[in-house]
Amino acid sequence: MTTLRADCSNCFGLCCVALPFAASADFAVNKEAGTPCANLRTDFGCGIHERLRDSGFPGCTVYDCFGAGQQVSQVTFGGTSWRDAPETARQMFDVFPVVRQLHELLWYVEEALTLNAAREVHEDLRRQRDVVTDLTRLAPDALEKLDVAAHRQEVNVLLLRASELVRAQVKGRKKDRRGADLMGARLRNADLRGAGLRGAYLIAADLTGADLRLADFIGADLRDADLSGADLTGCIFLTQPQLNAARGDAATRLPDGLTRPVHWS
Secondary structure (H helix, E strand, O other), X not given: OHHHOOOHHHOOXXXXXXXXXXXXXXXXXXXXXXXXXXXXXXXOOEOOHHXXXXXXXXXXXXXXXXXXXXHXXXXXXXXOOOOOOHHHHHHHHHHHXXXXXXHHHHHHHHHHXXXXXXXXXXXXXXXXXXXXXXXXXXXXXXXXXXXXXXXXXXXXXXXXXXXXXXXXOOOOOOOEOOOOEOOOOXXXXXEOOOOEOOOOEOOOOEOOOOEOOOOEOOOOEOOOOEOOOOEOOOOEOOOHHHHHHOEOOOOOEOOOOOOOOOXXX
16 A cells, blocks of 8 residues: 555655644744745655654644645646746646545555454455546546545445455444544543544543454544554554544554654554
8 A cells, every 4th residue: 555655755745735623722923825834845845744743733733634745746747846836836736635535545454354353245346446547537627526525435344345245243232333423431441442533523532452353443533542452453444644643552453554753652
């Protein structure tokens, strides 16, 4: 999934320009969409990348474009930046979040294809992967008009089935907390094996020592959730940005493919 990993060296700083942010605990200042961040250098690098958290920009450290930045910069717009061709800027900034959504969808599909328990939907997932990949290669005009939600729904049916098959490995009744409001919930040492946590709001939840093996985390909000000592072994559809937004420690057990955030204690 290397093409679905951000390569900032081949991007025109699109996340630093196209996206807006508001002064908050995540960002030190306000910035409108389409306005370059004051920290963006002329080479499209970030002038404070190594000290984002200390400078009041922790929100930047939890963002991931899933490779959409280099795709839009080098493929969709052929390697010509918005600085060199200002007339393309608005469209480039509009297309970027569209491709980002497609790449995130591809990330989940690729993960589902590694899950042996979900073999019965692998053929259909491969077909959808080809469809979505072709969409990422559309011209800018076509990407602007794309109904991403419709394509996401088709793929989501398969991802849901893959989730059911994987979580079925956990015997007994599994907790279904899909979309649940669990902000600040006290879930210390909770048995959440195979739980459905899709879209759950786990902001600042205490998940210390929780058993989260084989749980489904797609779309779950883990900002400031405490995963210290939690077991995330084999959990599915958890992304690096979600981990980066949470808190944890050296005792937190992570699934394959994800790395321990440097700011964790």
